[in-house]
Amino acid sequence: MLDYFCIFTKSGALLWALSLTTVKGEPVNALIRECLLEERTGDTTFSYTSPSGAAYNLKWALNNALGIVFVAVYQKALKLAYVDELLGKVNASFSPRYQPAKFSYADFEPTFKRLLRESEERADQRARSCKVRPCLQAAFQSERTDGDEDEADSKIRASDMATSQTDATDLTGQSEESEGHLSNGFDAALLSKRLAKRGGPGAKAAKRAELRDAPKPKGKAAAKPKVARTWNDPSGEPRVDAAALDFTEDKPSDVESETVADFSKLSLIDVAEEVVFDDVEEEATGASGAAKKPAATGFLSSLVRSMGVSVAGTSSLTREDIASARTALKTKLMERNVAEEIAEKVCESVAAGLEGRRLGSFTRVSTVVREAVEAALTRILTPKRSIDVLRGVREAKARRRGDRARGRPYTIVFVGVNGVGKSTNLAKVAYWLRQNGASVMIAACDTFRSGAVEQLKTHCARLGVPLFERGYEKDPAKVAAEAAKAAARAGTDVLLVDTAGRMQDNEPLMRALSNLISLNAPDLVLFVGEALVGNDAVDQLTKFNRRLADLSPGPNPHLIDGIVLTKFDTIDDKVGAALSMVYTSGAPIVFVGCGQTYVDLKRLHVKSIVAALLK
Amino acid sequence: MEEAWHSLFGSGVQPFHIAFTILAVIGLIFIISVARSRPNGRNILILGPTGSGKTTLFHRLQYGSTLNGTVASMEPREVTTNLASDKASARASSPPPAELLSPQSPAARPVNLVDIPGHPRVRDTWLAWEKSAQGIVFLVDAVDFLPHKSAIAEQLYDVLTHPSVVGRRLPILLVCNKSDMGVKAHSVDFIRKRLEKELDLLQTTRSALEDVGGGRAASTRLLPPGAQAFTLAALQAATGIEVGTASASAQEGDGVGLVEAFVRRCAPA
Structure with missing residues (x-):
């Protein structure tokens, strides 16, 4: 059954509405804000879950000539075949009645009810005429989609006989869920809902089993070769050949006296320039x-x-x-x-x-x-919400002044795939923050790649910023937690956490990242992506977000808040990655890295990007 | 020559056809350019965050009644109209007694009202009217204010620091809508003070972040640095931008008279 039907103008006036049942939440406003205004009208269905948990599907039709929109709302569990037809019919019969200065169409109700009845009857007839086959097909399909939807799900079923004998309703529910899931790319609400659903006893057991399996081999395999490569021997006696290799430890004064960063130069983010393209004409x-x-x-x-x-x-x-x-x-x-x-x-x-x-x-x-x-x-x-880092930093400062014990620093975690410039841009952000009067500490949580800590050490020496590091092959989540404590003790305003680069498909590493984020509850998670990336941008961001949501132990996973677009100086007018990333994640581009030096950090100028895209 | 002509334009096309076409095209371009330029002046913009009641107020000003309901707007709506109260008074007593009206009757000319959507992705559409605006009505939801106060302040900040607003000293009326909700609605003073505090914070963080459109221009701060804490009064003293406040209920019609008075003052006849 249809729950709600309404007709409104694009300028926001509700012309006519009919509630057949009480609708919880504001599905129509959600549709406008999250779908119609987000250029996602290519989809045909929008799913909405109200705060109280009622799930709806929405379908809509646009009449662009008159600037009016028709929306039908119905229970998500139902598959109403006639909604598209009904929308078309209502569009056709309402349009002649529409007058721009008329805002009340109470007399439309009988017409609508007739159209609704007709559509329902026709749908009924169709369903009766071919009843047997579609049912079989649906069952078959649901089984298939269920099977390849998620390995974890099938594992649960294989391991636990009781849950594997799920009845037909469960199957259809699952298949519908996966459908919504696929059509929506990623959707935080949906993901968290899925997480909540999965929290059955069988799921927990499977998760535990998985946990037992997954981290162990990695720990064993990785432990041995890594020990030999330790730069800072825990016993405190650096071995001779290690010391010979370690240039940064021996001559820190050299590095510092030569190349301490010159803070007199403004970070480009503060100077006039923006990313502008020629030939707009x-x-x-x-x-x-x-x-x-x-x-x-x-x-x-x-x-x-x-x-x-x-x-x-x-x-x-x-x-x-x-x-x-x-x-x-x-x-x-x-x-x-x-x-x-x-x-x-x-x-x-x-x-x-x-x-x-x-x-x-x-x-x-x-x-x-x-x-x-x-x-x-x-x-x-255009960003939906602005991310004002300096404002956050100020609030953290004020928080610390109020209560020293709780005064944790403003924490930013940089995540991304390998080699996109996480550390470099972290250093640029540190430079920019210092220029704006914030004290910064950097936490070296890339305990994976050789030389990562040394790279940060050099940056820190040049920037005059303290570095918190615990060497390699420590649990990055713990390093970050310790760093946060150290920063709070030292009275630092901002803690920048550098993480190891990881491919989006690397399950153990993504789990570690999710762990780091949920353990430390950072204020900002920035995804670092290079502007050179093409089709992979979508995959990277989608999977990072999905993994962060799926693997998070808590009920409210912290997803990616913003994007740092790097290597922007290398791409000329091929600025498409900016669009791909923002469209995929809905997160704004906070910083743009556009050069090799500390000052090369800018903000995105929307107009020039649009001009470059259409040039 | 003849052949070349035919190959270029096809048969049956004479030179005077071409001449006529060129003349017609020039004429049309002129007509279009005149028609496309927006009517100058007398634009009153209704801005504010989404859900603050802009569309309802717009309808109230235009018709003096309420709509069946509203949803989030997707497009700006522009209407040249007489205010509803003017229409009503004109109907009640036509012609109006001369002594009741000021020498220049405000009802004499219609104003151009523009309802701008509040969704962050489309709220920048108001820039299409920035040059011709005479005044801005900035709506705030007095009930649902505290959870969104920083977002509201950011939007107001962008308006207050916009070069057109600063340069032309556009009058702004801050309307705390939904006063019909009784005790649930915050008072005007409460909202003003909270917003002033937020704006004060913003002008330090924003001025450091600014880069687009010519960099660290003077207009990115509300007040010159070093001044005392930000208040709307201080803003008026320093820059001449007048920000009035009012409490109203677009749904019930209380206090809309203040908005109408503001509109008439901004767009006198």
């Missing part, structure tokens, strides 16, 4: 070039057609009109290194928002498409 010609087709007969007559100029000013855009511009746009975005998946989604969403819109007099289709794309990209890249 070219955009227009580029866009029209895409729309032009070779002239076959008569230059003038074809010119009008090829430019897609609407002379009458009344024709509305159809899918075919947009199609060519859409393909050109997708190609352009992909040329700019936007992940294919993201480019497709953005284009789909823009197309959905344009279909049916009326063209003004003498406007070209390509111009309209271009404006819509520009607006969409700007919307995606």
